Amino acid sequence: MDTGTYGYPKQGVKKIDPFYDVPEGVDIRGRYDEEFAKILTKDALKFVAELQREFRSHIRYALECRKEAKRRYNEGALPGFDPATRYIREGEWVCAPVPPAVADRKVEITGPVERKMVINALNSGAKVFMADFEDALSPSWENLMRGQVNLKDAVAGTITFNDKARNKVYKLNDQTAKLFVRPRGWHLPEAHIFIDGEPATGCLVDFGLYFYHNHAPFRQTQGAGFGPFFYLPKMEHSREAKIWNNVFERAEKMAGIERGSIRATVLIETLPAVFQMNEILYELRDHSVGLNCGRWDYIFSYVKTFQAHPDRLLPDRVLVGMTQHFMKSYSDLLIRTCHRRGVHAMGGMAAQIPIRDDPAANEAALELVRKDKLRDVKAGHDGTWAAHPGLIPACVEVFNNNMGNAPNQIKDAKRDDAASITEEDLLQIPRGVRTMDGLRLNTRVGIQYVAAWLTGSGSVPLYNLMEDAATAEISRVQNWQWIKYGVELDGDGLGVRVSKELFSRVVEEEMARIESEVGKDKFKKGMYKEACKIFKRQCTAPTLDDFLTLDAYNYIVIQHPKGPAKL
Ligand SMILES: CC(=O)SCCNC(=O)CCNC(=O)[C@H](O)C(C)(C)COP(=O)(O)OP(=O)(O)OC[C@H]1O[C@@H](n2cnc3c(N)ncnc32)[C@H](O)[C@@H]1OP(=O)(O)O
Numbered sequence: 242m243d244t245g246t247y248g249y250p251k252q253g254v255k256k257i258d259p260f261y262d263v264p265e266g267v268d269i270r271g272r273y274d275e276e277f278a279k280i281l282t283k284d285a286l287k288f289v290a291e292l293q294r295e296f297r298s299h300i301r302y303a304l305e306c307r308k309e310a311k312r313r314y315n316e317g318a319l320p321g322f323d324p325a326t327r328y329i330r331e332g333e334w335v336c337a338p339v340p341p342a343v344a345d346r347k348v349e350i351t352g353p354v355e356r357k358m359v360i361n362a363l364n365s366g367a368k369v370f371m372a373d374f375e376d377a378l379s380p381s382w383e384n385l386m387r388g389q390v391n392l393k394d395a396v397a398g399t400i401t402f403n404d405k406a407r408n409k410v411y412k413l414n415d416q417t418a419k420l421f422v423r424p425r426g427w428h429l430p431e432a433h434i435f436i437d438g439e440p441a442t443g444c445l446v447d448f449g450l451y452f453y454h455n456h457a458p459f460r461q462t463q464g465a466g467f468g469p470f471f472y473l474p475k476m477e478h479s480r481e482a483k484i485w486n487n488v489f490e491r492a493e494k495m496a497g498i499e500r501g502s503i504r505a506t507v508l509i510e511t512l513p514a515v516f517q518m519n520e521i522l523y524e525l526r527d528h529s530v531g532l533n534c535g536r537w538d539y540i541f542s543y544v545k546t547f548q549a550h551p552d553r554l555l556p557d558r559v560l561v562g563m564t565q566h567f568m569k570s571y572s573d574l575l576i577r578t579c580h581r582r583g584v585h586a587m588g589g590m591a592a593q594i595p596i597r598d599d600p601a602a603n604e605a606a607l608e609l610v611r612k613d614k615l616r617d618v619k620a621g622h623d624g625t626w627a628a629h630p631g632l633i634p635a636c637v638e639v640f641n642n643n644m645g646n647a648p649n650q651i652k653d654a655k656r657d658d659a660a661s662i663t664e665e666d667l668l669q670i671p672r673g674v675r676t677m678d679g680l681r682l683n684t685r686v687g688i689q690y691v692a693a694w695l696t697g698s699g700s701v702p703l704y705n706l707m708e709d710a711a712t713a714e715i716s717r718v719q720n721w722q723w724i725k726y727g728v729e730l731d732g733d734g735l736g737v738r739v740s741k742e743l744f745s746r747v748v749e750e751e752m753a754r755i756e757s758e759v760g761k762d763k764f765k766k767g768m769y770k771e772a773c774k775i776f777k778r779q780c781t782a783p784t785l786d787d788f789l790t791l792d793a794y795n796y797i798v799i800q801h802p803k804g805p806a807k808l
């Protein structure tokens with residue numbers, strides 16, 4: 242059969258799934274399911290299609306601009322503040338007042354939109370739950386659609402989960418966290434929904450379906466008249482924030498709700514975006530509820546932005562933390578920018594998670610989390626992220642001890658001292674050594690993460706740390722950078738240089754180690770070999786792939802009833 246993008250039949254070939262009732266120009270190519278059909282209603286799809294039609298050329302343009310910026314950085318330019326928008330940075334303006342329902346966001350839990358986790362997160366004692374269609378989710382059709390079903394039930398307050406193996410029924414407590422939803426980034430297509438013959442934009446599907454079904458109950462039960470609330474990932478420029486602002490206005494108009502009802506926190510998690518924080522807030526000023534330090538993608542973006550700058554190589558991944566000068570400068574400037582504009586400056590994620598069966602190691606992990614949160618709150622952040630319910634009490638304690646009853650520090654931690662932070666501060670090369678252990682760990686983590694992602698898990702515990710798409714990206718691009726520039730592993734004192742041959746040997750040895758760690762049976766049944774192939778290709782590619790998940794996505798697209806698109 243003649244196939245097009247993602248292995249689908251080209252236009253004009255017989256439609257695959259006759260069951261979903263779709264509006265003109267919309268073609269659903271994912272599996273039919275009665276539950277999914279309650280999300281994929283004709284009217285909801287009509288709304289998504291309208292968003293796609295209105296904004297597709299703007300999105301295409303924004304993605305072209307990313308390519309153009311990449312070309313400039315690859316020719317030696319450095320990202321920096323834009324002289325053309327100095328008036329925005331220097332002007333005195335503030336964002337719309339923070340909605341009372343989310344004035345206090347001291348601790349936010351994050352997690353994929355998986356049913357049991359949604360309930361656990363909402364019950365966790367955190368102020369906010371960021372339900373993730375992004376870094377923590379492998380965007381298979383099943384995960385995405387089930388995620389929408391789960392969120393609809395959560396907003397309705399009716400979500401339950403029956404764990405038969407444990408004979409335990411999960412349901413919501415009386416008091417729950419406020420829900421924020423993170424759609425995918427602009428770059429990811431949704432290959433199971435075609436609009437006018439092209440895959441839909443993933444984030445418009447995530448946003449559009451969630452908004453359509455939930456805006457009314459959400460505003461009633463959660464937002465006290467505001468909402469729904471969102472987190473927006475991976476933007477590189479304020480023109481991308483402007484698209485989101487227009488999407489929000491379009492959605493508000495469709496719903497007949499007041500302009501400024503929808504609110505969003507933007508993750509500053511790309512290096513170019515740190516120079517655009519005022520501009521991003523300005524574009525979203527009627528819809529903003531702050532910025533967040535997405536530290537893991539930010540580190541990934543540092544490598545990506547400087548992929549053609551061999552003078553800016555990273556040390557071992559474990560050494561690139563928030564105390565590196567460029568990371569501290571980013572967090573400090575984010576706090577100053579947000580507080581000057583009257584909105585939350587949110588801290589990011591510590592990667593440690595509870596360690597069962599080892600109290601001493603568990604206490605050490607908790608202590609690292611406490612230290613990270615103490616740094617966040619003392620710097621002036623209004624809240625922070627936690628990866629696991631077991632971390633919430635420690636994070637809450639640190640924030641309460643340092644902020645008392647105040648809901649946030651927007652007025653109290655102005656951080657005017659951070660006004661002097663320069664481009665050089667934000668770009669300073671991180672210090673530290675490179676080691677064979679670092680190369681091995683990147684490889685072991687990267688392969689295992691991709692294997693999990695291919696089999697439906699977008700966030701996993703590996704070596705007692707939370708790993709998701711953002712942390713795995715660091716492993717990938719760091720390996721790529723070290724191979725490309727043949728770096729010396731200077732921390733080992735042996736003068737070994739990284740090469741494709743050395744990396745091949747490391748991959749072989751680490752695959753053997755993974756097999757012995759996970760066991761032969763799991764190794765055989767899992768997708769470790771496929772993951773290894775993808776990861777190895779990406780680490781050794783002559784030019785750096787923009788995203789690990791773009792290529793890997795081809796492996797999880799399932800054309801119903803034909804089977805995997807590429808395998
Ligand atoms: C870079 C970034 O973008 S950060 C944001 C994106 N990343 C994330 O959101 C990661 C979120 N965290 C997680 O996914 C998980 O905590 C993991 C994968 C790291 C670890 O998961 P597990 O190994 O299953 O944890 P563990 O077995 O200790 O879980 C214990 C319980 O806590 C629950 N749990 C763990 N993490 C979460 C969470 N984030 N939200 C809700 N519930 C959770 C589990 O469901 C389990 O519940 P149960 O006892 O009722 O069965």
Ligand SMILES: O=CC(=O)O
Nearest residue numbers: 535536537538711
């Ligand atoms: O999304 C968060 C990050 O750290 O990346």
Ligand SMILES: [Mg+2]
Nearest residue numbers: 376535538711
């Ligand atoms: Mg991220």
